[in-house]
Amino acid sequence: MSAFTQQVKGNWNELKGKFKQQYADLTDDDLLYEEGKEDELLGKLQKKLGKTREEVESEVDRWTR
Numbered sequence: 001m002s003a004f005t006q007q008v009k010g011n012w013n014e015l016k017g018k019f020k021q022q023y024a025d026l027t028d029d030d031l032l033y034e035e036g037k038e039d040e041l042l043g044k045l046q047k048k049l050g051k052t053r054e055e056v057e058s059e060v061d062r063w064t065r
Contacts (some may be wrong), residue, residue, distance in 0.1 A: 004039040007064045018063050021050045023049060 008015065016031045030048050033041055045056050 002038070004042060004060060007060050008033060008041065009035070011064055015060060015063060019045070020058075029065050 012033045016033070019026055019031055021022075026045075026048060030044055040058060042053060046052075046053055049056065051059075
């Protein structure tokens with residue numbers, strides 16, 4: 001299990017709020033989390049934010065410390 005998956009599973013409601021604060025154009029559909037589909041969520045965030053996988057994972061890592 002990747003670090004991103006562990007962080008998302010344990011803290012998704014908190015992370016979702018931080019994404020919404022940081023990126024106002026994200027919708028609830030963009031931030032829909034389904035267990036087992038973390039890679040899909042990561043892909044959606046990458047596309048919507050125009051960031052690399054590493055950049056999105058780094059942001060999540062910073063927010064969960």
